[in-house]
Amino acid sequence: MAHDITADAAHAHEEHHESPVVFGFWLYLMTDCIIFGTLFAVFAVMRNQFAGGPTGKDIFDLNGVGIETALLLLSSITYGFGMISAHQNKLGALRGWLGVTFILGLGFLFMELREFSHMVAEGNGPDRSAFLSAFFTLVGTHGLHVTCGLLWMAVLIVQTGGKTVLSERMTNKLTCLSLFWHFLDIVWICVFTFVYLMSVI
Amino acid sequence: MADAHTDHSGASHGSVGSYLTGFVISVLLTVAAFGVVMAHSFSPSGTIAAIAILAAVQIVVHLVFFLHMNTSSEQRWNVMAFVFTVLTVFVLIVGTLFIMHDTSINMMSR
Numbered sequence: 001m002a003h004d005i006t007a008d009a010a011h012a013h014e015e016h017h018e019s020p021v022v023f024g025f026w027l028y029l030m031t032d033c034i035i036f037g038t039l040f041a042v043f044a045v046m047r048n049q050f051a052g053g054p055t056g057k058d059i060f061d062l063n064g065v066g067i068e069t070a071l072l073l074l075s076s077i078t079y080g081f082g083m084i085s086a087h088q089n090k091l092g093a094l095r096g097w098l099g100v101t102f103i104l105g106l107g108f109l110f111m112e113l114r115e116f117s118h119m120v121a122e123g124n125g126p127d128r129s130a131f132l133s134a135f136f137t138l139v140g141t142h143g144l145h146v147t148c149g150l151l152w153m154a155v156l157i158v159q160t161g162g163k164t165v166l167s168e169r170m171t172n173k174l175t176c177l178s179l180f181w182h183f184l185d186i187v188w189i190c191v192f193t194f195v196y197l198m199s200v201i
Numbered sequence: 202m203a204d205a206h207t208d209h210s211g212a213s214h215g216s217v218g219s220y221l222t223g224f225v226i227s228v229l230l231t232v233a234a235f236g237v238v239m240a241h242s243f244s245p246s247g248t249i250a251a252i253a254i255l256a257a258v259q260i261v262v263h264l265v266f267f268l269h270m271n272t273s274s275e276q277r278w279n280v281m282a283f284v285f286t287v288l289t290v291f292v293l294i295v296g297t298l299f300i301m302h303d304t305s306i307n308m309m310s311r
Contacts, residue, residue: 018275026279030286037290041297066235073227076267080220182267186260192231193256197238201245 019168025176029183032145036187039138043195049130056131056199059124061115065196068111069188075104076185083178086171091160094174098157101181105150112143135195142191145184152177215269223266230259 047056082097116136119125126136156173160166166174215223234255237248264270270280 018279023278027282030282033286034289034293037293041294044294044298045301062235062239069231073224073231076263077220077224080215080267081217084215084217084220179268182263185267186263189231189256189259189263193234193252197234197252198249201238201248 019172019175021172022175022179025179029179032183035141036138036190039134039141040190040194043134043138046130046134047199051129051131053129053132054124056135056196059119059122060196060200062196062200064111064115065192068108069192071104071108071111072185072188075101075108076182078104079178079181083174086166086174089165091163091166095157095160098153098160102150102153102157105146105153105181109143109146109150112139112146116140138195139191142184142187145180145187149177149181149184152180215266219266223262226262226266227259230255230262234259 078097078101082094082101085091085093085097119132124132126133156170156177159173160170163170234252237243237251237255241248243251270276270283272280
């Protein structure tokens with residue numbers, strides 16, 4: 001009996017071994033969580049400091065936010081399909097899904113930059129009030145993360161090009177970006193809930 | 202999660218089914234959050250509570266179906282780091298709100 005358990009445990013350990021690279025990246029994501037937690041705390045303190053300027057109700061366009069949310073959520077599942085292809089060693093499908101994810105991410109970024117430029121053009125830039133400073137810092141930091149994720153994704157599409165089999169190192173890179181991309185989607189859930197939706201109530 | 206499986210390289214990852222399940226639940230929760238706000242069917246404080254709960258549920262759905270977090274032994278340190286981070290962020294946000302609220306009351310700025 002005891003022998004069986006030990007054998008099972010050893011077997012399970014062999015099967016479920018997770019790369020220290022992926023765990024290290026997970027720890028980095030946890031520190032990123034704290035950055036975003038800090039920015040959310042700042043926004044929560046500043047959310048009513050309008051300095052006579054516009055409130056969230058005046059300037060937020062919920063339809064645009066809804067489309068951004070849909071793009072990011074779709075890109076999460078297409079990256080997931082890409083990872084499934086990677087684990088089945090279907091590299092053509094992997095690159096296809098990464099390409100779709102990249103385009104969806106780019107669409108998100110385009111919508112966000114268009115929203116920002118409209119706000120700045122109307123004189124509602126980050127210098128207008130404490131509320132808008134906090135808004136641009138928080139949402140801008142998320143957008144910067146998405147930009148970095150897109151650059152990383154483009155690099156991985158190039159690096160997997162012409163390969164027939166994925167090395168363990170490449171699989172780890174893809175897994176890390178998968179964690180990063182899904183993590184950004186989780187941050188976006190908090191952004192659209194606590195920044196956009198709560199400001200228009 | 203019954204349909205998660207492990208391949209030769211070891212990392213646990215989802216199946217098409219588990220990704221689709223997570224996606225459908227997320228879409229429903231997102232639509233519900235936008236719907237509650239746009240329909241103005243609850244009082245303001247009721248709406249805030251409703252969308253906060255919807256967001257919390259959706260975060261858990263993402264963690265389980267997209268980030269494949271689970272209670273298995275190989276995930277123990279990931280989960281521990283995550284729980285510690287959630288606690289830190291909780292202290293950070295609640296502490297900030299409490300201190301700033303207290304300050305503004307004592308300075309009679311609102």
